[in-house]
Amino acid sequence: MDFSKLPVLIVLASVAVAWAQTVTAQNQEVGNRACAGCHAEIYRKYSATGMARSSGRIGDGSFRESFEQATFSDPGSGADYRVTATSEGHLLEFSKSSSGVQGQRLLEWFLGSGSLGRSYVFSLDGFLFQSPVSYYSADAKWGVSPGYERKQTVDLTRTVETACLQCHASRLQPIAGTQNRFGSVPFLQGGVSCERCHGPGKNHVARMTARSKTEPGEIVNPAKLDSARRDSVCAQCHLTGAARVATARSKSQTYRPGDLLSSYLAVFVWSNAGSSELTATSHYEKLRQSACKKASGDRLWCGSCHDPHDQPSVASRVEYFRNRCLACHESLACKGPQEARRKVENDCVGCHMPNRQTRAVEHVAFTDHSIPRRQASPSAPIANRSLVSFWNTEADLRDLALAYAVVAPTEPGVRPQALALLQKAETRAPEDVAVLAQLAQFHDKMGQEDKALALYQRILRIDPAHVAAATNLGIYYMKRGRPQEAISLWRNVLTRNPGFTSARMNLAVALYHSGEMGAAESTIRKALEYDPDLDLARKLLAEIQATRR
Ligand code: HEC
Ligand code: HEC
Ligand code: HEC
Ligand code: HEC
Ligand code: HEC
Ligand code: HEC
Ligand code: HEC
Known part of the structure; x- marks a missing residue:
């Protein structure tokens, strides 16, 4: 392989649909225990449900995985995995005899009550990643996680983003400006908290404790809503x-x-x-x-x-x-x-x-929640379908444009419509980062690089933390012979998600081209810390070491 000819990798932008709770809302939340004293019976019953137990630190709660079938080989990646229980968490070990790659991760948090199964989360430098291995309760055995079945490598770089925790945990502690960094305790309340259905309880607890009011007030009872x-x-x-x-x-x-x-x-x-x-x-x-x-x-x-x-x-x-x-x-x-x-x-x-x-x-x-008379046999997918708002309300043009953009990668038929809607949305709201990011991606795919470049620059002026825009803009800068600008963009991206392999490898290539051999080498070493089964990085490392000698 010739390092000096290596092109930068292309990473596609994607729309984040996460809608994280803001800190102000969270400040009013007090957690389930604060409700237990007065609503003891509900607290006791609810704590046993799957929703209440849907996440936590490993070791919390009564569910225990079996470790009898905790060693397995994955034909896709060619890796052997083993999971063992330790007092700190579950230790995941992996090794590949073909390449000699091996390593371990400490799984510290779980997602899923275990009634069906569990997925796990580990952290590196405070950033959270998904475990490639999950537990399946029905067979009481361990296996590759859903979505990892066709992986050809040991993938340890899938981020745990706010959206994933948003459904399974409560009182999240994300660190602003990053993709997947959280406080040392990533969520203060495991599972779905009382307050996710009842709203923040601080004022209710204060009033009820002081008995300043006989009406409950300031707490939502869903049954009383429209x-x-x-x-x-x-x-x-x-x-x-x-x-x-x-x-x-x-x-x-x-x-x-x-x-x-x-x-x-x-x-x-x-x-x-x-x-x-x-x-x-x-x-x-x-x-x-x-x-x-x-x-x-x-x-x-x-x-x-x-x-x-x-x-x-x-x-x-x-x-x-x-x-x-x-x-x-x-x-x-x-x-x-x-x-x-x-x-x-x-x-x-x-x-x-x-x-x-x-x-x-x-x-x-x-x-099956469609409560059919008789079990139906699955019907074939339908062509020429269109998206409509679930809520029976008029869909906002901007939201509809983004929805089409979300499905466009797998529904080629809707791409022209997605583009037309995005362009309309952009004229109405030229500062809307989600729209601009999708539009840039369309221009990129159509080979209109100047348009895409200008859009990425605009996005970063509005939102300097936009990882996809910064990564892709770096690629354009490299192509246009502006490596220093690309380097600084990618360095910035990596402070927001240090496990982002494409950005890390692009950075290494750019540093190499700029003659910064030492920095290129340490960048590749870092890439291998996060992503040990990265063949390309190992080869580059060998090459760089040979050149430097
Ligand atoms: C100091 C005692 C106290 C604490 C603590 C407390 N509540 Fe209450 N709560 C009450 C009383 C009293 C009522 C009114 C009587 C009833 O419905 O049980 C009430 C009523 C409610 C209602 C019904 C409201 C309605 O309009 O129907 C909900 C829901 C509720 N509480 C949720 C919570 C949640 C969630 C927490 C914890 C964040 C909590 N409560 C903490 C005393 C308390
Ligand atoms: C904050 C997210 C969230 C909200 C809000 C929520 N759920 Fe859930 N629900 C979940 C998750 C996650 C699970 C899977 C729990 C598991 O087994 O890990 C679940 C599981 C369930 C289950 C299966 C049984 C169980 O407890 O695991 C039922 C039934 C259910 N939810 C009903 C409801 C109803 C009814 C509401 C509204 C009143 C609701 N949920 C609101 C996230 C939520
Ligand atoms: C939009 C909300 C939502 C998001 C986002 C979400 N989940 Fe879930 N998850 C659920 C619900 C609801 C269930 C319960 C399954 C069902 O619908 O019956 C569930 C079930 C599960 C289960 C099985 C739990 C059991 O019953 O034993 C696991 C494991 C799981 N999710 C992991 C994850 C992981 C990992 C992510 C992020 C990469 C994720 N989920 C993202 C809502 C969500
Ligand atoms: C998944 C959503 C959800 C969660 C989580 C939840 N509740 Fe509720 N709660 C409801 C709904 C829905 C009602 C209305 C039930 C009805 O009347 O049909 C309700 C009603 C209540 C009521 C008033 C009526 C009653 O049954 O006495 C209280 C008090 C209450 N919840 C307290 C709590 C507490 C305390 C917790 C946590 C330990 C909790 N809830 C967790 C959805 C939830
Ligand atoms: C007509 C009755 C009915 C209604 C209405 C209903 N469910 Fe269910 N639901 C069931 C039954 C029955 C089960 C199976 C429970 C079991 O096997 O123990 C179930 C199971 C579930 C589960 C567990 C996973 C699964 O699919 O088996 C979830 C989550 C759930 N329901 C969520 C909801 C939500 C959210 C709503 C409202 C949109 C809802 N349900 C409305 C009857 C209902
Ligand atoms: C042994 C399976 C079975 C059980 C148990 C069963 N059903 Fe049915 N039910 C059917 C089948 C099959 C049909 C459809 C008959 C047809 O299409 O001619 C049906 C039809 C129906 C219908 C439609 C009637 C109509 O107007 O055509 C309703 C409502 C219904 N069931 C309710 C229930 C309820 C409520 C229960 C429980 C008390 C129940 N079923 C138990 C198999 C069952
Ligand atoms: C809130 C009221 C309500 C509840 C709860 C409810 N149903 Fe229904 N269901 C209806 C109505 C109304 C219809 C339409 C008239 C009819 O066929 O009786 C219907 C229709 C049906 C049908 C006919 C479906 C068809 O395709 O024609 C079936 C089967 C059925 N229900 C089964 C159930 C079963 C099983 C449950 C419990 C898990 C249930 N329903 C709970 C109100 C309800």
Whole structure:
């Protein structure tokens, strides 16, 4: 390999749809324990649910993984993995006999209650990354994480971004200006906190403690909200759609229970999506397709069948859910098999809400919330579909443009429309970074480099922390013979995510071309710390060492 001919790598910008809670909202949050004294029964029941236990430090809670099947080989990456329990956390060891690569990471945090499985998080220099290895409860064994099945290397550089923790943890402690750096404790409340559904509780606790008021006040009871605000509470985390887009308003204000989620998060679905495929978080979309929901309207919601504070036990679940059905249906309404109609103790959901295997998601089965008469066979994907707002409201042009841009990589048919909408959105809001970043990417793909370059420069004037814009702009500077500017951009990017391999390798190449051999060498060493299975880096390191000798 000839280092001096090595081109810089191309990294594509992507829209961040994360809508992190602002610090002001969080200052008003007090955590679950503060509610326990007065709402002891709810606190006790809720603490046992999957939602309450959906994240934490390894060792917290009662769930324990089995380590009997904790050693395995992954054919994709050619790596052998082993996980062992230690007092600090779970130790993940990896090795590849083919290349001699080996190393370890300490998994300190988990995501997922373990009812289906668990994913893990480790930190390097305060930055959080996803573990390539997860635990699957059904088989009590360890395996590569969802999304890592086709990896050809040991990938240790997938960031844990705010969006991922936003659904699984509460009172997050992200460090501004970085992609994946968090406080030494990344979240102050494991799982979904009381306050994610009830709003910040500081004032409620203070008033109730002082008994200055007999009315509860200043705490949200979702059941007392209008239907759109009530449904917003669960939709925060249980509605994915085809595209989720953080609205312009979400930059300055944060959703709180009691608000309309649609003001902060625009969710789009395919208008003629007749496909019966499920995604892990699609309960909302499915429920809306059900005859029950269509006929009952706002009366039917998640809370009609689920007690948000409690999960029915395995022994009582058939009866528990049947009673939910019978709140609206007489058992005689079932036109199904004779025995189904005769028996009152029958399992309505066993026939009408079966578990189905989802596509590649968490390797497990989910319950069909479209409540069909009979199980349908999956239908083929449909051509010529279009995106519409899930909320039955007029879609904002800017949000729709971003939604099309989000799906464009996998839906070539919508690309012209995405571009046209983005251009319109840009004339209306020339300072909208999310729009500019997508537009730049389109120009890049069409080979209009000057336009893309100008857009990236504009983005960085508005938001100097924009990682994708800085990375891509660096590439243009290199191509135009401005390595010093590229170097400073990439150095900056790496303070925001030091595990960003493409930026790190680009930096090494640029330093090499500028004759800064020592700096190039240490940059590659750093790349290998974060990303040990990086063949290219090892080869370059050898070459650089040979040159310097
Ligand atoms: C010092 C005692 C106290 C503490 C601490 C407390 N509450 Fe309450 N809460 C009450 C009382 C009293 C009521 C009114 C009577 C009732 O509904 O139980 C109430 C009512 C509520 C209601 C119903 C409001 C309504 O309009 O229907 C919710 C929801 C609630 N609390 C949530 C919380 C949450 C969440 C926390 C922790 C952040 C919390 N409470 C902490 C005493 C307390
Ligand atoms: C802050 C995000 C968030 C909110 C808000 C939220 N959920 Fe969840 N929910 C989750 C996550 C994450 C899981 C998966 C928990 C696990 O097993 O790790 C989950 C799991 C569940 C489950 C499966 C049983 C369980 O407890 O694990 C039900 C049922 C459920 N949620 C219903 C609701 C309802 C009803 C609402 C609204 C009243 C709601 N959720 C609001 C994130 C959320
Ligand atoms: C939009 C909200 C959302 C985001 C973002 C999200 N999850 Fe989840 N996750 C859920 C919900 C809801 C469930 C419960 C599955 C279901 O829908 O029944 C879940 C389930 C899981 C489970 C299985 C938990 C169990 O029941 O044992 C794991 C593990 C998991 N998620 C990991 C992750 C990781 C890792 C990320 C980030 C890379 C992530 N999730 C991002 C909402 C989310
Ligand atoms: C996933 C969302 C969610 C979480 C998390 C949650 N709640 Fe609730 N809570 C609700 C909903 C929805 C209602 C309204 C239930 C109804 O009346 O149908 C409610 C009602 C209440 C009420 C008043 C009615 C009652 O049942 O007494 C209190 C008090 C309360 N919650 C306290 C808490 C506390 C304390 C926690 C944490 C330990 C908590 N909640 C966690 C969604 C949630
Ligand atoms: C809030 C009220 C409500 C609840 C709760 C409810 N349903 Fe329904 N459901 C309806 C209405 C209204 C219809 C339409 C009229 C009808 O067919 O009875 C319907 C229709 C149906 C249908 C016919 C579907 C079709 O394609 O024609 C089935 C099957 C069904 N419900 C099963 C269930 C089961 C099983 C449960 C419990 C898990 C349940 N429903 C809970 C209100 C409800
Ligand atoms: C008509 C009744 C009904 C309604 C309404 C309903 N669910 Fe469910 N849900 C169920 C049943 C039944 C299960 C399976 C529970 C079990 O197997 O123990 C379930 C399971 C779940 C699970 C666990 C994962 C899975 O898919 O098995 C989640 C998460 C969930 N529901 C979320 C929601 C959300 C969010 C809403 C509102 C959009 C909602 N549900 C509305 C009946 C309902
Ligand atoms: C053994 C499986 C089975 C069980 C258990 C079952 N059903 Fe059904 N149900 C069916 C089938 C199959 C149909 C469709 C019949 C058809 O399409 O002609 C049906 C039809 C229905 C319908 C639509 C009736 C109409 O108007 O055409 C409703 C509503 C319904 N069931 C509700 C329930 C409820 C509520 C329960 C629990 C008390 C229940 N079912 C238990 C299999 C079952």
